[in-house]
Amino acid sequence: MSLKVVIFDWDGTLVDSVEHIAESLHAAAEELGFPTLERIAYRNIIGLGMVEALKSLYPGISSQQMQDIREGYSRWFFSKPTTPQHVFKGMAEVLADLGNAGLGRAVATGKSRRGLDAALVSSGLHTHFQVTRCADETRSKPDPTMLEEIIRFYDICADEALMIGDTSYDLEMAQRIGMPAIGVQWGAHNELTLKKFGPRSVVSSVTDLRAELGL
Secondary structure: OOOOEEEEOOEOOOEOOHHHHHHHHHHHHHHOOOOOOOHHHHHHOEOEOHHHHHHHHOOOOOHHHHHHHHHHHHHHHOOOOOOHHHEOOOHHHHHHHHHHOOOEEEEEEOOOHHHHHHHHHHHOOHHHOOEEEEOOOOOOOOOOHHHHHHHHHHOOOHHHEEEEEOOHHHHHHHHHOOOOEEEEOOOOOOHHHHHOOOOOEEEOOHHHHHHHHOO
């Protein structure tokens, strides 16, 4: 079937925010006396919902501890708003060109609704998307529920959409429902990790992504 909708992850795919997320998690954990982990540990959970991420980082974390670290993370993360300068070079043009080609555009992200809504506006990308889904209003990646909700919104089949993301969680959730996917190498996970979930391709530049999309 022909492509009708392109679904994007947010952090590490459209916006250069991976290091800021890792730093914010590290700072919040340090403030509260949690064991401080290597940056790679924080990078590896980017894409998950915050609850799932914290359970992975700190097994056995209590509900109160989780609430404390989430509040600390939010304070650190929102101290640095997402701006148009944080959008990866060329990605705004990719979104515009997909729209001009008549394709739907959506976001499926591990961010909270509060975080995504703020970033959509402050980044200047809010005009490009008809529908977005966040981890705190549905199920966290790699569960494919958010993708299922998006294709239901457009009334299309999974193979009429394409998922683009920088983590294994993005590609695994697409794989689970038979949705084609493209991995991008400029975010949290490396090429080898991305290829484990059978994407159509893994690209290393926005130019290569444009070629894959026929733009």
